[in-house]
Amino acid sequence: MRRMPHDDHDHPHALLPPEPALRVKALETILTRKGLIDPAALDELIDTYENRIGPKNGARVVARAWTDPEFKAALLADATPVVADLGYYGRQGEHMVVVENTPEQHNMVVCTLCSCYPWPLLGIPPGWYKSDAYRARAVREPRKVLADFGVTLPKGTSVRVWDSTAEVRYLVLPMRPDGTEGLSEDELAELVTRDSMIGTGLAGGPS
Amino acid sequence: MSDCVTHSAPEPVFAEPWHAQVFALTVHLNETGRFAWPDWAERFSATLKRHGLSRELDGGDDYFYAWLETLEAVLDEDGGALRGEVSPVKDAWEEAYLTTPHGAPVSLGR
Numbered sequence: 101m102r103r104m105p106h107d108d109h110d111h112p113h114a115l116l117p118p119e120p121a122l123r124v125k126a127l128e129t130i131l132t133r134k135g136l137i138d139p140a141a142l143d144e145l146i147d148t149y150e151n152r153i154g155p156k157n158g159a160r161v162v163a164r165a166w167t168d169p170e171f172k173a174a175l176l177a178d179a180t181p182v183v184a185d186l187g188y189y190g191r192q193g194e195h196m197v198v199v200e201n202t203p204e205q206h207n208m209v210v211c212t213l214c215s216c217y218p219w220p221l222l223g224i225p226p227g228w229y230k231s232d233a234y235r236a237r238a239v240r241e242p243r244k245v246l247a248d249f250g251v252t253l254p255k256g257t258s259v260r261v262w263d264s265t266a267e268v269r270y271l272v273l274p275m276r277p278d279g280t281e282g283l284s285e286d287e288l289a290e291l292v293t294r295d296s297m298i299g300t301g302l303a304g305g306p307s
Numbered sequence: 308m309s310d311c312v313t314h315s316a317p318e319p320v321f322a323e324p325w326h327a328q329v330f331a332l333t334v335h336l337n338e339t340g341r342f343a344w345p346d347w348a349e350r351f352s353a354t355l356k357r358h359g360l361s362r363e364l365d366g367g368d369d370y371f372y373a374w375l376e377t378l379e380a381v382l383d384e385d386g387g388a389l390r391g392e393v394s395p396v397k398d399a400w401e402e403a404y405l406t407t408p409h410g411a412p413v414s415l416g417r
Contacts, residue, residue, distance in 0.1 A: 112408070112409060113404065113405050113406060113407055113408060113409055114404045114405075114407045114408070114409055114410075114411065114413045115404070115409070116401065116404045116405060117324075117325065117404065118323070118325065120325055120329075120371070120372060120375050121323070121324065121325035121328070122397045122400050122401055122404075123375060123379065123393065123397055124325050124328045124329045124332065124375060125328075125397070125400045126388075126393045126394075126396040126397035126400060127329075127332060127378065127379070127382065127388050127393060128328070128332060129396050129400070129415065130387075130388040130392050130393065130396055131332075131336075131382075131387060131388060134387070136336075136339070136341070136387055137332065137335055137336065137339070138335070141335050141338075142328065142331040142332060142335055143331075145330075145331040145334055145335060146321075146327045146328070146330075146331045149320060149321075149327070149330070149331075150320045150321065150327065154320070191334070191338065192334070192337060192344035194344070213348060213349075213352045214348055214351050214352045214355055215366075215370070216348060223320060224320050224321065224330070226366075227322070227365065227366040227367050227370075228366060229366065230364075230366030230367075230370045231363075231364060231365050231366035232359050232363045232364045232365075232366075233363065233365075234366070265345075265348070266344050266345040266347070266348035266349070267345055
């Protein structure tokens with residue numbers, strides 16, 4: 101019979117992790133014993149995704165595109181090698197495609213398959229990106245979803261939704277906010293939120 | 308869709324340590340060539356779809372439950388970790404936690 105984690109605060113023994121955590125530990129143990137994985141590599145991966153890869157990478161790319169027309173042209177033409185040059189490399193072999201917001205068209209990214217996402221540029225997706233609600237509604241009623249995020253677009257702006265896959269992951273190049281002409285690239289990067297690069301926010305807006 | 312309006316709160320990259328562990332394990336196995344990422348995504352997507360039939364998934368614990376279930380199935384099929392192997396090792400970990408004094412590092416007997 102399975103013993104359940106107890107609720108008292110006097111633990112005579114180590115706190116029992118939740119059941120799925122034990123299942124993961126079991127897989128790790130077996131694969132390590134068979135020499136199929138390197139436990140140190142797992143720690144390294146977790147550290148990378150928790151501390152070194154995140155939306156700041158994407159923000160740097162966007163700020164650069166706002167200030168360097170040649171870079172922007174190259175990025176929109178074929179983003180994968182351009183961001184690889186900056187050290188943002190798709191470890192799962194995916195291609196990254198950058199789609200540009202304009203006054204005429206706002207872009208929004210979803211993955212209806214599971215949660216494909218440009219990890220090297222944005223890190224691990226937030227919970228809502230992985231939810232059924234977002235995955236279904238982003239395609240069906242994108243303007244309502246945008247409203248939930250506090251984004252209201254001018255009537256003349258169309259919305260295009262891009263469905264990421266395991267092979268192709270999209271990043272939105274948001275519009276540069278007005279009145280930012282004097283800012284440096286680093287200062288501009290501060291205005292670029294994660295949501296603005298998914299298309300559920302605008303740069304310079306609430307983060 | 309309240310999930311979408313609470314997005315401004317800061318959130319950890321992984322809500323639970325085991326989410327990070329099962330993620331890293333899967334990425335590592337892909338990087339060592341055990342399976343191709345598109346194949347993984349297809350399997351995982353099928354699991355999500357199946358789970359989503361009975362309830363709406365919120366993208367948190369339920370997402371990583373589906374992830375873990377997929378990985379267990381893949382490893383059972385390719386022989387990396389058969390279900391029959393996993394169960395006793397999981398029980399051994401549970402026993403180790405329950406018999407290790409609080410505060411001491413937990414490890415398997417062998």
